[in-house]
Amino acid sequence: MxxxxxxxxxxxxxxxxxxxxxxxxxxxxxxxxxxxxxxxxxxxxxxxxxxxxxxxxxxxxxxxxxxxxxxxxxxxxxxELTSNLPWTAADLASPLRELHRIAPDTSLPAWDPFTNAAHRLDEADAVVPHSDLDWLRDQWSEAETRYKACESSLPMGLIHGDPHTGNLLRDAAGKVVLCDLDEAGIGPLAWDLVPQAVGAVRFNRAGFYSDFVRAYGTDVRTQPCWPVLARIRELIMVTSVLPDLGHRPGVAAQHAHRLASLRSGDTTATWALYS
Missing domain, CATH: 3.30.200.20 (Phosphorylase Kinase; domain 1)
Incomplete structure (x- = not known):
């Protein structure tokens, strides 16, 4: 074509x-x-x-x-498919439940946020201070160690990897489907519940998360590995934009706010979307 x-x-x-x-x-x-x-x-x-x-x-x-x-x-x-703003928590939960019921082929790629983070850090824009990069590397190393310690307790399956309402579309038959499959593969099913749980605090979406828990049927915050999974999610949200910060002042300002809250240990600071 x-x-x-x-x-x-x-x-x-x-x-x-x-x-x-x-x-x-x-x-x-x-x-x-x-x-x-x-x-x-x-x-x-x-x-x-x-x-x-x-x-x-x-x-x-x-x-x-x-x-x-x-x-x-x-x-x-x-x-190209259509969007359907505003999406509901049930809209998000429905394709996730369907995805999680599919038995994956073991040849599919494994979820691996740690290698991606290492590449992002290596390719960070020159405007990012070395002290910030060193701190993030240390945090990623600690998170990987903590994750490996609890990985065996997590049910594995086919996951999307980055599910949120911005990654929903509706097909020609009216069915809600997931887009942006960059992180999809075999990984801990709990991971697909983490973005909304973290968003309940960081993006002031507690009500949406309560609806999501009811629609999906599980509250990931009750699971033993929740603290490290939440930490990984937050680290992803400050590491993913590192390579091009010098050309994106709006993103750079929000990135600085997110990083500062992590470095200070502020677990309640709210964040805005990158734009």
Missing amino acids: SLDPTGSELIKYTVNAVYRLRSAPVIVRIGSGRVGAVRGSRTVTVARWLAAHGGPVTTLLDGTEPIEIDGHFTVTFWH
């Missing part, structure tokens, strides 16, 4: 740059660096497997994927 990029619209830019084509109902996702390359390959592998097994996810365009550009950018192409 030949695609015309004329008039493409940037609709999202946090970790990936996401464009909507004007010439066709196609979404283009562009990742960068080593993490972008690894995540692009992983996304395609999981998306194709899930499409073949009826998973509640968006689908790729046919063709060879991912496409690498100049050895730095990794591009994938997706069928």
Whole structure:
């Protein structure tokens, strides 16, 4: 398929740059660096497997994927679906429950936030102080040690890896599906409940989380590994944007606030979305 990029619209830019084509109902996702390359390959592998097994996810365009550009950018192409703002907690819980019931193939990639974090730290923008990077490396090392100590107690399965309402779409039949499969694979099922539990405090969404617990049926905060899983989630949310902070002052300001609250041990500070 030949695609015309004329008039493409940037609709999202946090970790990936996401464009909507004007010439066709196609979404283009562009990742960068080593993490972008690894995540692009992983996304395609999981998306194709899930499409073949009826998973509640968006689908790729046919063709060879991912496409690498100049050895730095990794591009994938997706069928465009519609959004449905505002999403409810039940909308989020429904595809997650369905996903978690699918028995995964052991050949699918494993959840590994630690390697991704190491790459992000190595590729951090020059504006990030070395003291902050050193602190984050120490925190990631501690979190990995703590996670390994409790990993065997966690039920494993097929997970999305980064489920939140910003990663929901509705297909042509009206079904709610998950998009952004960069972190999808085999991992602790509890992990897919952590973003909403952390968001209850960090994004002042306690009411939404209560609804989510009722809809999904589990409160991850009662599980023994909850403290380390929450820490990993918060570390991801300050590490993921490191490579391009110098060109994004709004993101840099929010990143500084998040990092300062972590470094000070403030567990109640609220955060804003990156924009």
